[in-house]
Amino acid sequence: MTATPAPRRAAASARSTTPSFRIAVVGDTLLDVDVTGTSDRLSPDAPVPVVDVRTDHRRAGGAGLVATMLTRDGHDVTLITVLGDDRPADEIRALLPGVTVVGGPSGVPTPVKTRVRVADHALVRIDEGCDPPPVPDVTDAMTAALDGVDAVVVADYGRGVAAAPAMRAALARIAATTPLVWDPHPKGAAPVTGTAVATPNTAEARRFADGAVHHGDGVPFATAAANHLVRTWDIGAVAVTMGAHGALVASATDGNRFVPAPSVTAGDPCGAGDRLAAGIAVALAAGADVSEAVAAGVDAASEYLAAGGVAALSTDDGPAPVRVPGADHDAMRVVHDVRSAGGTVVATGGCFDLLHAGHARTLSAARALGDCLVVCLNSDDSVRALKGPDRPIMSQDDRVELLLALDCVDAVVVFDEQTPDDALRRFRPDVWAKGGDYTAAGLPEGATLAEWGGQVVTVPFHPGRSTTRLAAALEHVG
Structure with a gap:
């Protein structure tokens, strides 16, 4: 029996017809920990739930999550990031088999984010070492790792890798000849000139527009914000993602296009934006135009959510987090x-x-x-x-x-x-x-x-x- 929230091509056939690319992922990396359990009583010390832990899944987060997704899709991935000199950094490296990690020193502890969930409901998130760090130094090895790739994904989580002047200069140089997809963060840097597609969500687009767009909500706002950001950032296109509705793409050359998302019943949206950016980058590397690439990214994000989202990355059932027979x-x-x-x-x-x-x-x-x-x-x-x-x-x-x-x-x-x-x-x-x-x-x-x-x-x-x-x-x- 298969519970099917939306029609999808079989994952194996999709992978078998998709070529493998060399992809660089640039950005901030952290350690994500998902603790799940059950709760049927309150603590005698305080009126708070007691969680009986059933699973404790650890994975590379931020740019590390994008690298994980692309590697599971069969691509040759280089992660360009900074890491602390500590145990969480060692754990992140161990969680990225098959990924070439080119990591400079961050000079601060590696951030750890722990989410505690009971069934499908988030209970609390605990952050360690997540205070904003200084902009890190960028090594020659980090910028050299961009050479010869087929596409670049910048996963900016606001911790400074994408803001470092040397990295920005290298990214602008690469963007002139190589598809570059920028997933921005409100506390991060603006995309470099030459970026092919930036992928803010609606809330991020509203912050980036900084009051310059007054078109309410939904598609009218997304359209106005995307066009404003294309001009402000001087980049090729902006795809404002609107959750379950899809994305609105504004291009400097092709105007506006709405890309609807397939109907999917999903709970935890963690990682959907990363999956979308990764899907766009792969499609651009394969020669798709911007609208086709965003459509591929939207499909990839929907498929990822239909498969169970980030929870599917905790299994070894296959190289990509897609729906499998028997999952209801x-x-x-x-x-x-x-x-x-x-x-x-x-x-x-x-x-x-x-x-x-x-x-x-x-x-x-x-x-x-x-x-x-x-x-x-x-x-x-x-x-x-x-x-x-x-x-x-x-x-x-x-x-x-x-x-x-x-x-x-x-x-x-x-x-x-x-x-x-x-x-x-x-x-x-x-x-x-x-x-x-x-x-x-x-x-x-x-x-x-x-x-x-x-x-x-x-x-x-x-x-x-x-x-x-x-x-x-x-x-x-x-």
Whole structure:
């Protein structure tokens, strides 16, 4: 069973057709620690939760996270950074196998950020050594490491690497001939002239605009801010990222373009901006234009979030943090959130091959029965087994995308079996709704729902609307 928040190409096939590039990542590196656990009691010393630790994941953060992502994608990565002379710096180096680290001295302790989470909820973040340091010295080895690369990503976390004059001069020199993507920080330096794309989020763009843009929120603001920053920074393009909505790209030569993001149910957004910048850099190295590259970056960030975000980087299941078969993370998150709020979980199922008005009405009626609707969707193999070798007409990725485009659908679970019973047992809906000329008593899923006291109902059937009839009509027209 696969919970599918948005259609995606298989990770293996995407990697097999993408060439490997030499990429330099420049910026500030820190040690990230994710502590997760459970909490079911308060401390007797103070009214604070007691966390029973279950996992303690450590990874290179900041520019180190970008380097990790690109290395897992199969690229030859050089990380150009500064590090302290301490144990966290040693740990960061050990956490970057396969990355060439060219590190100068920072002169200060290596920063450590520890996030404590219970289930999917952040409880507290503890920062050590995160006070703003002086601008570090840049060694000749650091600037020389930029030579001969196919693309550069600057991951500025406001700790001075991107502000160092020698590094800025080297980056400006490289930007004249090599794609350079700059992920800026409000406390960091402006991108150097010649930067191909800068990727501030909406909040960062508002700070960088410093009151010069008065266009409210959303796309109007992003458009105005992106154009203002292209002029102010004198760079090729600015992509203002707008979270789940996508990005607004303003280019000095091609005007404005909105790049929508696929629909994804995601919790922890940590690292999504890094994933986007890395994806843009790879696409530019492959010869894409700016709009195509930003679209590739948005897709990469969405795929990263769909796979579980930064938590996926704590596993060794593959070279890239992409969704894998068997992961029902996102549908389960929807179900958990609804149940936590005391809501009702509704499910329905089917092949949904060629969506038509009857489907839309049935799904809308099912959604009205509760507080979320999870669609159990027959996979391509399952449809072929049920309906023959000429079906489905649309792939499961396309069917998932169309279903998620409907406001009444909150999540989609793809299953390979002929019935959705195993899928239903995973998230145990309160209501199973089915359209068509069925009776509730005759639905085969009834016995499964009865295992946990779920209810089976039918919703109005709209005769005359049939995928098979529609397919036959289209074949006749063709």
